[in-house]
Amino acid sequence: MLKIRKPRAVVDRRALVSHLEDIAADPALKNRQRRQKVLAAFKEALRHGHDEVRRRFLDEHGRGDHCVRENCYLVDQLIVTLFDYTVTHVFPTGVKTTGEHLAVLAVGGYGRRELSPFSDIDLLFLLPYKSTPYSEQVVEFMLYMLWDLGLKVGHATRNVQECMRQAKGDITIRTAMLESRHLCGDRRLWDDFHQRYQQEIVAGTGMHFVEQKLAERDDRHERLGDSRYVLEPNVKEDKGGLRDLHTLYWIAKYLYGVSDMRQLADMEVLSDQAATSFIKAQTFLWSVRCALHYLSGRPEDRLTFDMQSAVADALGYTDRAGARGVERFMRHYFLVAKDVGDLTRIFCAVLEERNRRRPALRMPGAFRKRNLEGFVVEGSRIAVPRDDAFETEPVRLLSIFHVAQKHGLDIHPDTLRLVNDNLRLVRSLRSDPEANRLFVEMLIHPQHAESTLRRLNEAGVFGRFIPDFGRVVAQMQYDMYHVYTTDEHTIRAIGILNRIEQGKLATELPLSTQLVQKVQSRRALYVAVLLHDIAKGRGGDHSELGAKVATKLCPRLGLTPEETETVSWLVLHHLDMSRTAFKRDVDDPQTIRTFADLVQSPERLELLTLLTCCDIRAVGPQVWNSWKGTLLRELFYRTEDALSGGLSAGSRDARAARKREALRESLEIAGWSARDIEDHLARGYPSYWLTFDTQSQQRHAELIRDAEAAGRLLTVDVCTDEIRGVTDVTIYTADHPGLFSKITGAMSLSGVTIVDAKIMTLTTGMALDVFSVQDNDGTAVTDEDKLDRLARIIENALSGKIWLEKELAAKPSGLPSRTRVFKVPPRVVVDNTASKTYTVIEVNGRDRPGFLYDVTAALTRCGLQIHSAQVTTFGERVVDVFYVKDVFGMKIEHEGKLKQVRETLMDTLNGEVARSVAARKKEAAE
Template sequence: MAAGPYDHIPRRRDIIDRKALMMAIETLLGDSPAGTEPPRPATLALFKDALASGRAEIRRRFLGGNGESPSDARGRNDGPAVLAATSFLMDQLLRVLFDLANEHVFPAANPSMGEQIALVATGGYGRAELAPQSDIDLLFLRPYKQTPRGEQIVEYMLYLLWDLGLKVGHATRSVEECIRQADKDVTIRTALLEVRYLWGEKTLFETLRRDFTQKFLTGDGRDFVEAKLAERDARHRRMGDSRYVVEPNVKEGKGGLRDLQTLYWIAKYLYRVDDVAGMVTKHVLTQSEARQFRRAEQFLVTVRCHIHYLTGRPDDRLPFDLQREIAQLLGYADRPGSRGVERFMKHYYLHAKTVGDLTRIFVAALEDTRRRKPRLRVLWETLRPKQLEGFRIDGQRLAVAGIDDFAKDPVRFLRLFHVAQENDIDIHPATLRLITQNIKLVDARLRDNPEANRLFMAMLTSRKDPETTLRRLNEAGVFGRFVPDFGRVVAQTQHDMYHTYTVDEHTIRAIGILSRIEAGTLKEDLPVSSEVVHKVLSREVLYLAVLLHDIAKGRGGDHSVIGAEVANQLCPRLGLDAAETETVAWLVRYHLAMSATAFQRDLQDPKTISDFAQLVQSPERLRLLLVLTVCDIRAVGPNVWNGWKAALLRELHFATEQVLSGGTLQGGRRSRVSWAQAETNKLLADWSEADKEAFAARANAAYWLSFEPAVLARHARMIHEAERTGAHLRIEHRVDAERSATEVTVYTVDTHGLFARLAGAMALSGATIVDAKIFTLSNGMALDTFWIHDLEGKAFDRPDRLARLRARIELALVNRLDIAVELQRQQPNYPTRDRVFTVEPRVLIDNNASNNHTVLEVNGRDRPGFLHVVTRALTSLNLQIASAHITTYGERAVDVFYVKDLFGLKVVNPRKLAEIETTVEDTIRAFDAKFHHPPALARSAAAR
């Protein structure tokens, strides 16, 4: 029976009984002479049954079930137990298979030494840590050259293993070949570092262990350490170089299991340890760090096992759909103001951060002590002063003078990072470890210390890369202890497709963006922000507002309101006066107001601008809010910021600035229309006065105020050409480079449901509408302008796509395109990741946002056809759509419509308003039910 790594597995024979399996095979053999292979189908069936029943028993223990024993209950959600039990199962199967091949199928009466063979586990299987769907790494070890009999044994075993559906990584080598290959390839050396004897000639295995130790484990290990560190860095870059990605890889990602294994490999290679306890004995880790190691490993391994069981494949990525399922399996239930899946992912990121802490402290210390010193580094150390503001220089890193420095003066927790920032120097890993061991000294007394707060503000507002310094503070645990409210959002996640990073990572990235705006490095992308940032009266106010804008996420309620309360409490402690504190609190309270107004309101409506100006009240607040908004959006994740959003924010900023500076929008409406018509006429110099007057008479004032004169002139020529040729449909497009969008203008006969048909045609063509302005001219023709993106948020500009769009619009307008049928037919081609999420439909009605229109805000799950479905419902309610403003936040669509009733008036009747709300929400729910089939639920049902 197995020993060592399997002693803790209860009732091992319930997983597999090796003797019983061997007896069943011997029964198949009967009285057959030696060298006879038992019937292959029957043999394969026996192995398949043993494998399937063993896996089922392991899974049953892991997931729990009815009538489970106390030992089974302990094994529930115990990932390491699954790894050990799966390894045990595979060991027994391989031993039976080896005995069958070696003693019965290819027997040797008196095998020579050259015919001996040993079966050896390598890699993760060698550690007896085999995940449910992982490959089996085997080494067939022979003494000299391969013999025909040895080849037959190996081939027989591999074919049967493959027939069992197992994925086998294998090599057949002699001891000498193993050592030679390990000398050339660090990957092979790492695999041989964890070899484990399975079966066969044990003296061969012992020779391999002895020769490997003598060859590789007697030197300083410098080359191995360097290779593993380079391998780790390359892997991190390949996986995104952040542990805070929304769908992390539990094994290969930063902060994942492979990082823990790298730490263990290096310790094993250098110190000859066999487990985490040995790392404590060798003073590689402290007892506390070893406990953190085990807890992180337990959590990550358990999550990985759930992924393997739910997917049925060796997938180590934790996608959105599995996050929710695994959270439920691990007992993370929803609570008021706290979703279970978000608490689960917070714990994941906290464990990943722990892994980062352990590997950074341990591996960086090895880097410091074992890597060769280049000549330039020696020269640098010679010229560099040995002391720096009370700290010592050790190599190229800043270190404390003694182990009791923090206890003597806790302010040094902050001063250390400040000195490192000002002198562009890293912090010694031993000092980082000392910080971790003394972190409880960052307490209320230190938080109330004026010098500590001064140093913190100096780091936050420094012109020397505050992002890196704050990230170091956060990684060391000092940030969250010194600002406890920030500590509450460390690893805080939002389970959606909009937010790419955890709240703390998003915040630190936003501060980095602010620093780059201020330094002028983003001037080309953000010209207005780069200009106004230098006009703000208080840099401290701006930096603190960016720091605190999401500080209250995850607490339930409105995080903006709660965050403003946090700002009122924290800012005086950090040295701000009453007026500055009030401004920070206001910015936190309204940090979403500018983006909501720019993206979800009609900026040509004077009331939109006047309402926003009344909220902002001062040019200083407008400048601060603009920069804060830009930093916030750009730090959400890649591809969130685009030229369209930039243009809308600029437009809102300049219009509001005009009002706050004493200008007017509403009062000059008539003069603005006259100016627009005059400027347009200048661009139509070749037209007769009669033609100009006829065009001016066809549109109302809202039309003239909605476009620049150049656009108005294009519209005029487009309409003139359509009338000259007698065309009932004309479509033109141009790429608006400034807004990174494609402007599509459709001139056609105005008909009931026109907007809905156009929206459907665009959805079927892969276009996303981001804005639309709808006008009916006095001649009964519609002039509708759309701004569209492709599915990646870029201008829709490929000629083939534009041709397909034009063709589908033409078909839709003559009712030869069944949009609903086509949307359903295309559904398999749509991205499936967003189907994980459920967004409850919601309609908000505002009759105060505009003087002339009722404003409808429609929320729902974004997918192709959503806008078509909504506008079709609005058409059925006899509503006229004047403009539409489309915003998406990951899986959530927020579409805002300015509408009037059939008589061209605002909708004020309560019963009609209630009907609008009910009809639109029910329509969206029906569409969700028809098109929303969460793949996770179907897969889970099949898996169980």
């Protein structure tokens, strides 16, 4: 057991007892006064002890194991002292009868001497028989004193027989009693309790207890999402947290009677390395939990965004080149969570295997050992034939995973432990052609690639075999967009590519499902998915650095020079397709030309499309949506057309003329008169005919004709497109400066998200603006009430019935308040090369209600006309891209004007930053 450093500095029990004796001996004090003084003495001792333990932990960057033990020691001394005072001075007796004997036990986490700063204190008041008036008085006095001290005390008062009965019927009570520890009172009661617990509860029930605890663990994992790679993990309850270590401890204590996991190593149940790993993981998680409690001032177990930086600082994590302190801390957290997962899987499986009941009947062939490619198979598990198999033939460290994947087998827990013990041998395999062949075959296997790679990663083989991958294991990018660690994201991306190839995502990814059957460089594609984020966290552009890694690694993996070049190119450009689709206007021919010049060949276009889809879908469960799929498909088809010469066919005017003719034919079929058709065709400038498809243009024509006939000054029309995953909101009204800004403000008030906007001014001076919007969950807006409210708010905003600035300022942010910890530096980028006819302005900032309204209002103040807008949100970061012209309909090329635009936009963004900082300071003060 850990020795308490300078225990009297935590609590001086001798001085406290002396002070209590003086109070008890003072004849001038009445009972109430005496109790108040006793309570004050205990409060002072508790306060002093709590402050001392806190100081040691926070000021000295102390360890979690010291903190929980010292907190436990403090409470132990107070309870023992309180018990002695109670039975000596408050309810003194002469010779106690048998029924008046009493023992106080610590149970639960307190029983195993694990007490975080604000944890509950669980006590069991143990009686020999039924409760007596004396025992009731003692228990009541102690509990009220403890509660008045501000401690959260859970308690039960039972005799030994009741304890045995309840332990048999309730696994939670049985577990709490397993951890019981004698504090004070009759030692013989505790001895009797402990002996009967071992004889009546533990004996013969070991595997039943194991099964219940493992089932309990699985239920908890499923309830909490079954992932150790979540944005804001619960240090206690989530997968890879303290509760998983508790499960191991409970099982070990129940089966082997140990109180320290190191004893299992002495008993050769667990290796020394595994026992050390357990202690280190436990100490780290204790440290994190204690820091959370101290910094939040409450029993907080969730490592929220706003607490992650504070905890990292408290535990001494500092910024370094390429990684912030909080990112280094969270990487350490996930590495520990992974270690806990490894321990849980291997240790629990070993215990289950060693202690499992043998079925009375089993099929003779089902469990018969058989040989398979140099390994032994029993049932559904594969194992090595000898303990020295890896040492004599290290390549088996990979081949066993290869054989398990090929035949759909699990790996025996004892063999997994041997793998862990022999990880040092993996280094010698990096230059082994056979080992590299096996790895690539596992990567590109048509089935189970994801589960096999995850198994390799959890066993520690993956990161040892490919050290560059080992550098991103458990690496977390500190933002709200990236849900998983880099290694988990990569493995999930490979799994998505696997499912695309199997046709399992044909409904969601129809284009990718077609393309994956056509690509010639299948092996290069899988390796590119593996390596696309391999260089994250190195302090530079991870695409450029990753391309260099690919150039060195691919030949080692056995790829040809052509495949190596393809992989390197894909890694270098793996973000370019999504950037183009989401931040540029794909209706602009220059966008397509630029992207076509980048990809150069249909094969690269197909490979990049597949890699992009896998990458985006693997970021998180809510990141992909139909609208993004639509944008990527449009970019693919238009680029494919450009690569085959389609884009250059005919001038801009000729293509616009063809679109007008298509609409003419459509309107004739719809019964329009020749005069009405000509009047309508005269309304559109060439940009209008090139921006929308014929179906949309016919809808616009009907809307405009109805509005003109009715004499409406404003028309708002909504049309949901389930295939694209958006709702198109079309506004037809007289054009005027600031129109676009007012519309965006109204949409923000209504609670919808703008993902795309096309702004058209017709030859008649009327505006035809089309906004593609989504609900907060990334789907089309379909609720009729919400759509009606949206149209109503737009009408009120444009008619001046709503003061947009005031309404938007009062609107709460859609992001949780704790996410204010994220800082998004404002950024304005002006690009005059992305389009031949427009200036492209990209604005980056922190997401909030009214962001788009403020930015577009600033553009209006600069006298700019907005033609189109692409709006993308990446967690807390919003990226808005605008295609604009000046008041004369020209690109903005004058340096003075460009400077004015940049400064105006930056002033707008910096004003929001200042308001955000002020809000955080006000919130902290409150």
